[in-house]
Amino acid sequence: MNIKFLGKIFGTSNSRKLKKLGKIVTAVNTFEAGFEALDDEQLKAKTEEFRQRHEKGESLDAILPEAFAVVREAGKRVMKMRHFDVQMIGGIILHEGSIAEMRTGEGKTLVATLPAYLHGLTGEGVHIVTVNDYLAERDANWMRPLYEFLGLTVGIIGSGQSPTEKQAAYQCSITYGTNNEFGFDYLRDNMAFRPEDKMQGNLNFTIVDEVDSILIDEARTPLIISGAAEDSSQLYLAINKLIPKLEKGVPKKDVPKMMEDKDNPPEESGHFSVDEKTRQVELTQAGYSLIEDLLSEQKLLEEGESLYSATNLSLLHHVHSALKAHHLFKRDVEYIVQDKKVVLIDEHTGRTMDGRRLSEGLHQALEAKEGVDIQSESQTLASTTFQNYFRLYNNLSGMTGTADTEAFEFSQIYGLSVVVIPTNKPMLRNDANDLIYMSVEEKFEAIVEDIKEISEKGAPVLVGTASIDTSELLSKFLKKENVKHEVLNAKYHEKEAEIIAQAGRAGAITIATNMAGRGTDIKLGSFTREDFIEHLLKRSLASKSLKPDATEEELRENVYRKTAPSILPGVNKRQAEEMSFDELELALLRHWAEEFTWMSGKAVEGAGADELRTELDKNGRCKLHRLRWFKNVEDLGGLHV
Template sequence: MFGSRNQRLLRQYSKVVSKINAFEEGLQALDDDALKAKTDEFRERYQTGESLDDLLPEVFAVAREAAVRALGMRPFDVQLIGGMVLHDGNIAEMRTGEGKTLVATLPAYLNAISSMGVHVVTVNEYLAQRDADWMRPVYEFLGLTVGVSKSGQTPEEKRAAYASDITYATNNELGFDYLRDNLAFSTADKAQRELNFAIVDEVDSILIDEARTPLIISGPAESSTDLYAKIDKLIPKLTPHKESEGASNWDITARRVELFDVDGSPVEVDGADDNVMDLDAAIAYADEREADVVVKDDSNKVFACTVVPRGDYTVDEKAKQAHVTEEGNEKVERLMAKAGLLAEGESLYDAANIRLVHHLNAALRAHAIYQRDVEYIVKDGEIVIVDEFTGRTMPGRRWSDGLHQAIEAKEGVAIKQENQTIASITFQNYFRLYNNLSGMTGTADTEAFEFQQIYGLEVVVIPTHKPMIRDDQPDLVYLTANDKFEAIIEDITDCRERGQPVLVGTTSIETSELLSGILKKRKIKHNVLNAKQHEREANIVQNAGRPGAITIATNMAGRGTDIVLGGSLDAALEEAGEKADKDAVTSEWQERHDAVLKAGGLHIIGTERHESRRIDNQLRGRSGRQGDPGSSRFYLSMEDTLMRIFGDPERTKALLSRAGMREGEAIESRLLSRQIERAQRKVEAHNFDIRKNLLEYDDVANDQRKVVYHQRSELMDADEIKDSVAAIREEVIINSVALHIPPGSLDEQWDADGLSKALEADFGIDIDVAKLVHDDKTLN
């Protein structure tokens, strides 16, 4: 009778849409100047007591009319609902292609009426600049100012950006500007105003995916860079443990064994009598349990040993960690002693050598976990981090805990000095500072619990304006990566022959370049969009929808990228020049557009599943926008990273082989699809735990950070700080006295000497408290 909560909310919003539409005819009759004057009128009404909620219907109607006049775009009713959801401080889940960029102008204009500032948050600077430029005509038509906060700006440019009514910026830049403001020495050096209202585009990427990484501003620490180079030379001499090598890679001598758990109790083994099995089976069992298992010889003599990995270090790709084994520890100590880093007879884990352990762990991670052209690239003699979620480079950003220096040593570039943290904050705690927070994305409903629990945001699913007709084809799974890539090339070739544009999504720069290399060998023309070619991004995206166009892209093309079927008309007109026949250019574009529609629209190919289902859906969402035709398919192999780390590829391979599947053949299977989804759920749960733990740790620091930053701001804003300092000093003295001479305590419980030392240490006051108490009887 009542429907779901989402349906009830949509019905409530639909009633307000009717009120908004009622203003339309009257506003259409106004000239441009009269429509512009509405902004000042709204501000006066707000100042005299009308709330933003009261103003909403007419403000939204004015914003819609301004969009029609400035851009020729009229927000649909469902977009008005999306705007209201944002104003109410919730998340609007809108399918890709439903015009989220335009939707943001509605609540942005409404909240700018208060003159307290509005921040529109995007996942990268390209989108921040693009969206600001795209929507600027609407805002300026309404008399509002627009700014963009970007890295590399001067302090004056930063202040101008944040002084604007609407400010576009990335989540990283906003967070770092906040930290920089709280390191400033005067109020004039600060850029941001009070954090009033934020609209976070691709909110799931920013508030969930990227929330695992805290923002850190660091300064130089006192440490030598030479040690990184010395430790780096030792790592190639170490041998990693490889679990796939079976019994030969485990250090054990028994041929036939009984299994006992580490607490001494026998282990039940399926299909074996008296928990006895042969060595290979025992090894497999121990490997499966991912724990040490004690084994005993079944001969008369008493013999016991532990199944332990052979090799110098183990690698945990899931946790992105590498650990030295017991055997490897001895080898490392020998190598360090030989290199003069460790005194003969000393242990690596002596307290005096803790710095060596720190450097060793960083070097192991650099070599075993972090790969060139996946997690980072080398550009102009520097290590540049690649954002795993956006696929973009992050110049100026560095990994902490010596990892960046270890990678510099590994790649043979100049090693920069290690840094120490000066200021840090998590995205969770930064965005909770806003008076009102909202967000938009195409994929949020699956994470509704986390949004509600951490940010207090409710997800409202907005219906599409036109039905989605994209054909999402089942995944094809191959035994090997080579078979998978052959099938991808075949699919690309078929699409090219029928004039259908293709977007191939890869999870790393390395894979994009591998696929590009195969296409080059076969003389198939294509474009590559990854962190190394980001300068050509706009041009590549503009042409990606042309008939037969082939574009290979990392996650850079996954969010906020609008690929127009037939190519961008605006780009074609600009390229033709002012003297060109615009009708002829438009006619040619229409022919290309119709040809692509006939060929089936944009075809999406995924080269493997990402850790997060939402990122896979974002890639698919580049096709089939606003009712256009399109198709998508993911090609997978048992060698893919997701299957290797979180699935059970060897077992699945064996099952498929027994079922008669040969190399080169593909399989579509519900069982496999469920296994892939389980693997993705494992990753999502693992990452949620990381985010939750990170927030719990930062919450402790956050309470202190808020107090310190508030006190700092008060001191900077004050004309005279004498009274503030005196109050702080008095509070410290009172607390110190209470600590050493508790109120209501007996004389015998007083620590007068301790109070004397505390006063001297904190204030430089040389006073004998015991003597003072003895001489002044009123103190007893």
Template sequence: MLVGHAVFRSTGHLLRQLLTRVFGSRNERLVRGYGRAVRAARELEPHIKSLSDEALRAKTDEFRRRLKEGATVDDLLPEAFAVVREAAQRTLRMRHFDVQLIGGIVLHRGMIAEMRTGEGKTLVATLPAYLNALTGEGVHIVTVNEYLAQRDADWMGPVYRFLGLTVGVIKNAQSPSEKRAAYACDITYGTNNEFGFDYLRDNLAFRLEERVQRGVAFAVVDEVDSILIDEARTPLIISGPAEESTELYLRINELVPRLTRQKEEEGPGDFSLEEKTKQVHITEAGHEHVEQLMLQAGLLKEGESLYDPANIRLMHHLNAALRAHALYKRDVEYIVRGGEVIIVDEFTGRTMPGRRWSDGLHQAVEAKEGVRVREENQTVASITFQNYFRLYKKLSGMTGTADTEAPEFMQIYGLEVVVIPTHRPMIRKDNPDFVYLTQGDKFKAIIEDIRDCVTREQPALVGTTSIETSEYL
């Protein structure tokens, strides 16, 4: 039976290979299929080119009228893309290549376009953004930081405005009226954080007129793998101050240095660490030691246990203090500036003033660093990027590296990845990753590479995940 099963599996594999060779892979078939719409747009080009600026601008009104009369955005696609291509040529002196039109179709279909670096993803986004903005529901173009949101809006804005559309940018420090005006535009640029937090704030609004967003219809996410995979489970949290005193953090902070870490499993020590999940666990010996210290400090009464329901707060504070001392390091996870503990973003290495850790961790770090301990916050509203972006009626994205995460995109978001061919043959060599047994070997190899680049007078950009690693290198 096993032999027969193996033969059947082998035959199935050979058959799939044969069919792929004859008909092409699914990716090749999709790209070939979208080529028909690209050819249709190309055939319309001479007519579109002959139009005056006013006549080209009037196409937007014509498209909107046709949508009201029963046409679909798919019906308009070839002509709308030809119009955007001509508008970009007249305003930016940039003409979309045919492969960029294919990328635009992929985004419009609610898929992920994998495009190599330098293939013009920013320009590609103008195609589906214009087409979907014609419905009047608004289009959100999501970037990883505010600089890119403003840059892309300024850069591509002339194309949209030439065709009679409005463009807005949402930023962190804007007033509600400024935000409302940006969201009321046909196309709105902003960061994933800002879109998410505005959604949470709208859900906390007491009156409908206080809301700033007008719905989540269609989004184009730039660097989609970073936002939807790497940061997918990152929670966006809006919190308010709790009414508890901060004195307990200071008292527990004095006890923690007297506790010892367990070096090996079942070995001596008061607590063990899980560095990957940033959690601490108190051992049985540690439990007894902590209770003894708390009795001496007057935090526990004789005969009471740390695990009594009435002492849950003590356990909560102890856990936060242990994490602050053992897992969160100054100048790695946070910095201290002007008497404040400021979080460092683990993905970008940038500081995040105003952001605070939850569950008492921030207060425990403040107590550890000897700065003023502010009141603990309680969560008022929370959502992850994964759950927020799944609210959109249609979601699409673009990046240079998505094919490796294709199964996750399909499983979590129902998004298919389509690899877009390059405009010209690739001459850059993409080498495979090197994996080293130890961190020391890895750093040694990095330094050798940097020395080699310096010898050849080639600039070298080294990206790390922490300030500590950057300084070490």
């Protein structure tokens, strides 16, 4: 109570920070009118002026108001986009080495141009980090005209580039790339024999997009560069054939030591146990005995020798790797088989990771399991983690839509503070409560019904899933109901841009793993009256007599008379035609109110048409009660996720 009371008097630390930054934004705004009067050449000349001022000792903080105003003016001329004041605040936060939490759709890509330009003036390099190659290329090419207009160069790093191409990209004023590529290039530089072979240069200033995903979720993900070692492919194949002969048991029950019966310890079942939480397998005593016998039969283990002996530890390791491959790694969840190769899937983004391999023989065990060519084992040559790598930068900053919940971790691990930036306009999104179902089948059936209901209104639907197999399972449910949809996951990476471009169109249904949810733009579509009529006819919501020049009242009457027999109980086609329009409309409004609102039956019967429409507006799921000539997806309620 006291904390809330003090917060009302003094404001929260976040609100005080925003108030302080607001003064800098005011200073930026004072330059807008003056810079509008400059011609293009005069505006471009500002870049060289700022560089010279910085070389003479003026700080970036002092140059910031003018520099940000120049970027805003250039954005208006080149991109036809003006940085909002809240985006200016975001830019200042990034410049100061903090994390800007901005809601989805607030224009984080444009925000990054402000500090990127300011730090690009130093010539020491700016690295903008994205979660995947698609976003790195999209953002770089999208913002390239703005940077180049102001005299800065832009580079993109990606997998498969030659060292010369990488060096050229890093020598640019601003370099875009993925966290993986930046991290691996750092390792490659550490393995270089000559200074001229290095690519990355100084780690000066970086902006990490989706910073919570990279610096928290993937913080301890190891980046490893390996070299070839000995070839043990035949051994992997031989042991792979033995694994099906072992029977999976259950882990020993956890028994408190005080209650443990020393004379009768809990028995181990099966030949091995699997611990899903720690991702480990353990052979039981019976399992050791059986695998020793099987290995002896295959002449892989000398008669009478133990797997525990020092000379056989490598063999034991192969057995453990094969057990993990069969019982901990699921196809289409942790990996897929593509072009006769085992390709890993990033658990955080759902994307395939070409060229990435599991260490300690696990990848070879997976290749033996799937019957593809087994590549030679590797040994670690260099390694680091994202956490260790990004802490090497002189200035680290980031932006995301979800950072405040991890504010403590950001502060403790990286020394980064989080500032929550308000939206430019009030939020319109309706966040519904979670629904819990007793079984997976019931859940999927409910999802399918929900999708059909929303799609019939014409609104686009995006369904997020955690894995490839879940997205394909849901796809099967939709196909069963003849619901047209698109699937976006690691298997269809090449179609990603095309599918995303269509995901915001009226009636579009897209199933996606979280690879599509991170930073990708879904543009909401618009349509003509002819398109809208076609949409209604496809779903049998209107009769063919409906014409584009009809009034909105004629539109409603056409649709209501067409749909009433299938909606209103006891009303047939003839009755729907004979009822007055006012009577028919009221009957439909009452039916929708009973279905979509919390109004009691008595309240529904006593309410008039206007009151019923108002109650239906609160729910947001019904659109036919406000039917008009909709012009875009926003009129239909926006994108449903």
